[in-house]
Amino acid sequence: MKKYHKYIGILFLGLLLSCSEDFLELSNPNALSLSNYPTSTNDVEQMLQGAYGTQHSNGLYGHTMGPKTFFCWDHTMNLAWQGTQTWINMAQNDTNPSDSFIQGTWRDLYLGIQRANTILGVVADFRENKPGIISEGDLDAFEGQAYYLRGWMYFQLISIWGEDFIINGQGGDKAGVPIISQVAGSIVETDVPRSSVRESWDLVISDLTKSATLLDGITWTGPDAYKANSMSVKALLGKAYAFTDDWNSALPLLKDVVDNSGKSLVSFEVYKDMFNGNEANEFNNESLLEIPLTDDPAGNSNTDKSTGSWWGMILAPSWTGANGAPQAGGWSNEYVHEKNLSRFGYNLDHYFDANVTTINSSNIRPNYISEALAARTDGSVDPRLYVATLQPYVDTVLVAGAKVSISHYTDGVEVNREAWSSKKYQYLLDKQTAVRNGGANIILLRMADVYLLYAEALIKTGDPTLGLEYINKVHRRAYDYPVDTPSPIDYLSLTAPTKASDAVLANDPLKYERFAELFAEGHKWYDMRRWKIGAEEAAYYESVRGGTINWSDTDYAQPIPTLEIESNSAIDFGDQNPGYN
Known part of the structure; x- marks a missing residue:
């Protein structure tokens, strides 16, 4: 671009x-x-x-x-x-x-x-x-x-x-x-x-x-593909009406985008690889608004005068060094909050036994890798967990052409924490240490978001049956089923159980699908605000490494x-x- x-x-x-x-x-x-x-x-x-x-x-x-x-x-x-x-x-x-x-x-x-x-x-x-x-x-x-x-x-x-x-x-x-x-x-x-x-x-x-x-x-093609067009703007406009609780105005706009934009959900094979710098999957048939970025390991791209982003620097994964100890892939400031794993249905024992005090790949517990791999195929874990995150000692990345395993996250994270790396918007074609110019395009708005907003609009305006169908379309794609055909994993109602077990998401497929599908894409905070679920979310997460979460309803507005x-x-x-x- x-x-x-x-x-x-x-x-x-x-x-x-x-x-x-x-x-x-x-x-x-x-x-x-x-x-x-x-x-x-x-x-x-x-x-x-x-x-x-x-x-x-x-x-x-x-x-x-x-x-x-x-x-x-x-x-x-x-x-x-x-x-x-x-x-x-x-x-x-x-x-x-x-x-x-x-x-x-x-x-x-x-x-x-x-x-x-x-x-x-x-x-x-x-x-x-x-x-x-x-x-x-x-x-x-x-x-x-x-x-x-x-x-x-x-x-x-x-x-x-x-x-x-x-x-x-x-x-x-x-x-x-x-x-x-x-x-x-x-x-x-x-x-x-x-x-x-x-x-x-x-x-x-x-x-x-x-x-x-x-x-x-x-219409825009080729090097102009990043520009807004009428349908992508209508999608954002429909979202604006949704965010002002005007569902009667949101519904026809979102329906127009669904029916007439020519956009749809891409296959799971494309979806799982559309956030990490693969040019073949950029500006694909699901993307409506996208920021084009280019990778330059020597760059310093945290301004609008550059060609990249420092998201990859701040969220850089940690991988296993030659001595088995974790190595930072950049600043490596943030890892996936451990409470999110169980929301995707992941509940395996920690990769280190309780008596382990040294973070090293030689200390991972027996059977951990085989159990983790089985969880990816037995249906117990939402596959989108592995689209959004990198699992320690199971997933790998290329570093200077060599394949190395993801490690427990670095920078002093306690040995007993589940410390997984973030995957979305990491440029994973080949990582280097201290990558400052992330070249993975950032998708601002895509059809999965539109489908779920359309589902919400349908539910709010009196058509819960069709609303549930659009929730299921997104859900089916996550499990690699045909999007438009009923599947064994379909939700049977708007209060059906989900992979989560907490009070907010356990029996709310709409909220769960927005959580799981759009995880780490920058949409969750706005959803928390408009649904007014901040107190419940704070109660679920309880704390961060710096201390207890201190929620007040005035925290919705910064x-x-x-x-x-x-x-x-x-x-x-x-x-x-x-x-x-």
Whole structure:
């Protein structure tokens, strides 16, 4: 996907073009201004690629959003690294308003909004002042993608920082996020108060609706495959309606995507290998929105000016070294929270006997490997556990061309813990130590997510039978059965038993399938928020390595970063989300 990154250096132009010429007080006739840049389709294309690049900036999918936010809040991962107290606080659901991680995510989401606003302003300028230079079709395509990107950024902002979700028509009057819908002409115009939750979601829905209309009939192939199209935007729009509890509006959009997008669930053979850098499975028939990345072991790719992501660095697996001891594959900061294993149905005894004190491959208990391999074929464990994780001393990775076994996770994780490595979005074609530029594409939205949202919409609007069928379609694929044919593993009701045994997931196939299917993809925290199951989840996980999970219902909304309150004159400390003052 080289074209996506060809003009990544143009990112700074959004900063320059987001201000009026008077505001910048430009006196150099060679400096950038709307009179001399952009002047062509190619110029606007460069700006658009830079705006897309924001999705994998440092505060978003290039580094922070996921491993250092969602996976802590929802306990997808546990912390091996114990050297950053604010990170431990996040894992205990005690996020600090001064935390640099949430500040980076806030900053880069608004940077993406600024870049999208700049493109919208540029398109308007071409239509009004430079007619004919860029075709109307191309202007529609640029405008549609800019609306998508702005809608996507606000979707994340309101889902993380909105004081509440809209449920049963309630919550819309709570505090949302600042809305900036055009380029700022002065510093004063960047000081914007928090809008309401309803107003924030209305902007998301409006932007995505405009985008879907403008992109109608436009298709992207080859190096442009990463771009949003009408159907992928409709899928995100349907999700926005679902997240505002407007199921009557969500249903027809999701049905349209299911029936008319040409997308469907891929085979299990493709599915199990679509998260780890195999180019043959990138932008496949299930993927709707995807961030293209390239691998460079020598790179330093945790910014939007790079071609990769540090997810693989932060979540790097641990493998067995030549002496049998664990070796870190990178920073190796987080491993799969051990309480997640039993939710997939995995309940075997630990790979070390209770009397073992030294973490070494020579000390794994007899029969462990044979038992583990049997569990993969006897139906007792959900196969998606092995799509999402790497099992110690059973799974292997290539390191500098040699096959080595995954080990107990490193960085001081206690010998008696189940310490499995994360697999999704690890570039596994050949690992090296200290890989900083992960080249596994990150899928933002795929059809399995749409199927499960569609199932939820059907259930909410009075068709539980068809809703159960779409849950079963996802479930069947996980066990490599034909998706559209009843199978021996089908759920027989919406309260049928699942592989999990805990109070939240044991008898709720919809919730379980979203957990198992989308594990470690960054969706679980949003589901926890809209379902209001934070207290139950905290009770299940109980603790992280840093201490006890301290849940309060104010933890659903993350704190407005201190730096934003200090720098935005329209927001003061009284506008902070409850629980953080």
